[in-house]
Amino acid sequence: MKSKADVVVIGGGSTGTSIAYHLAKLGADVVLVEKGYLGNGSTFRCATGIRQQFTDEANIKLMKYNIERWKKLSEELGYDINFKQTGYLFLATTEEEVEAFKQNIKLHNKFGAPTRLITPEEAKEIVPLLNADEFLAGQWNPTDGKANPFKTVFAFARKAKELGAEICEYTEVTDIIVENNEVKGVKTNRGTIKTDVVVNAANAWAPIINEMAGLDREFIPIKPYKHQLVKTEPIKEGQIEPLVCPPAWNDSYVIQDGEDGGILCGTGLEYGPTYDMTPTYDFLREVLKWATRIIPALKYVHVLRQWAGFYAKTPDSNPAIGKINYIDGFYIAAGFSGHGFMMAPGVGEAIAELIVKGKTHVPLDWEWYDPHRFERGELRSTAFQIG
Template sequence: MYKIGIVGGGIIGCAIAYFLGKLGESSIILFEKSYLSSGATGRCGGGIRQQWSSRENVRLAKRSVKFFERFEEELGVDIEYRQGGYLLLAFNEKEVEQFERNVQMQRNEGLNVEVLTKREVKKRYPFINTNGLKMATFCQKDGHANPHKATFAFANAAKDFGIKIYTREEVLDIQKERGNYRIITNKGEYICEVLVNAAGPWSKEIGKMMGVELPTESFRHQIFVTEPVEYFFPFMAISFSKNFYMRQTLHGNFIMGQGDKDEKPGINRNVTFRFEKEMAKKMVFFFPFLNELRVLRHWSGEYNMSPDAQPILGAKGNFFYAVGFSGHGFMLAPAVGEAIAELILFGKTLHSDISHLNLDRFKGKLEIERNVV
């Protein structure tokens, strides 16, 4: 018998477990169907940004960045966190108008965001082809880190609190029993008072086991990485209209990806040559220095999308959910982990207001997060 069961061993589930342990609760069991960070977390680009179009995402991201800044001090692990900044590139007038609104709101929220003209971008970053560029924004406090190292750091710290983490253990069914939950896995059965859905790409299926309809769909997103060169590109470059993001790792490799408007929902981890051709052609145009680099690896992961591209956070009784991150769970994990842990133990959040992100919002008009690739 455990007080809390968590389904999902990605960055969200492990962060929730860690913050629960930090708040003094150790009667917790976490289930991961494969290995830790095997889902969306370990397949993401590792970006951590605060430049969003929705105020709620800005606030969650700011709270997360404060934690990432002290991550190594608090958990004793170097997760390769660097605040090299995010350069957001606008290529049409509609995007310029959106960026201008975003920056006003972001500055009101306390973010130090620069607005750069095309000429300023060209002067500061002469290795970028600025043909067609209208403007850009830059926030130095944005950055990136290693998703695997961060996930394992949270998990190992949770274990130190006495929390049980079971990998290669898939949840097959969940049954309500005398006010508790019976969790049936491929290895056994467990009883928990509280259940947390942090299953990422499989969030909808876990919700159905509980009789809770979660409006999430998972879509394949592909990424590839090049051979390494000397490190000179400390920021993440991203364009929403041109549909790309790219950063250089500390080891010199370039990681880049894009979305596919024709992608069908479902778990699909195959990769396509079409992606490689489209990505290579586009990225060499904007970043000519990539022309001679070879692609080393190519993989795919999932965006667990919500209808408004914002996370779905909250509870139905003793069933809690932290899902639908729309490709941004890694960067929001510290704030979300803290908030869900507080909500479970205290019935309210103490640091981040997530009340507007629960399921009830889908009954009304939605605010769509625009800053998504």
């Protein structure tokens, strides 16, 4: 492990590896440290989805940009991450939801996201196994999609290393060296790295890193909440390609895995705050109730796996992204509240450009994601979250 670097990135998920790659691409000498193996926190446990369908300007704009990045990412990284634009389909069960969908669509269209309102019959054409009779309308964006989180993290890390970055797995941070409110280094279980810049991309563990730098853990109140998924045996490709979600049904969703054809099923049953990742029977019972109502044919499909991960949530479910004003050289990109994987390409690029160039061309609203908003009591509108 290097004893000196321009930047140390803490956290080896999709956000951290994206930041490391983009920094290395800009010529910075980078070391990424991860206390376990790459992706072992939230990234490898996510449901693979990538969407523009939020309910606020900042997230829509950022994700519109991210979709364009995702489309080119396999070619850029020299490795197929299996990004597919299979769409997101939200389904309304009441007239009130239909009206809300119409307002959402106006906002999406205003910022270039091609979302449209569709009939239950059209939804059935998109998802042949859908129980369309229970729904009044759909909110459909065919340019949303999914990608393989394992391949994405591997591709970011591999390309970062090709560009000169050092990736250190099983390297746990034990302290951040701060002198006169300036970053001076990072202490780990494998030694000390001298650096003037640290990026806290530890997501659910970000408050612990903040505390090491001398900040209060509640300065950015990120809490880990356990969310779970089940996966079924493979079914015929193309039967449930989009992510399908009736929000009124406990934010439950189903999506076909882009690799093997199994169906990933989630629901809005949340546990925490907790770092425990033990799957629960309560979740299994709840998720199957809703999944088989959305897609009745799933009653005849076997469940193969169940696992848990984290939504590292802030009070408004929007991430904290940017510079920490109290400590020169200390940056954060954490608290993504279930949206870190989909946002990773653009966020990594924006943070890297901010560090190296002092500004970014990425349409990331720094004020919206300002890490200092919580201490001022300035919560944003809650980011639209499912599962």
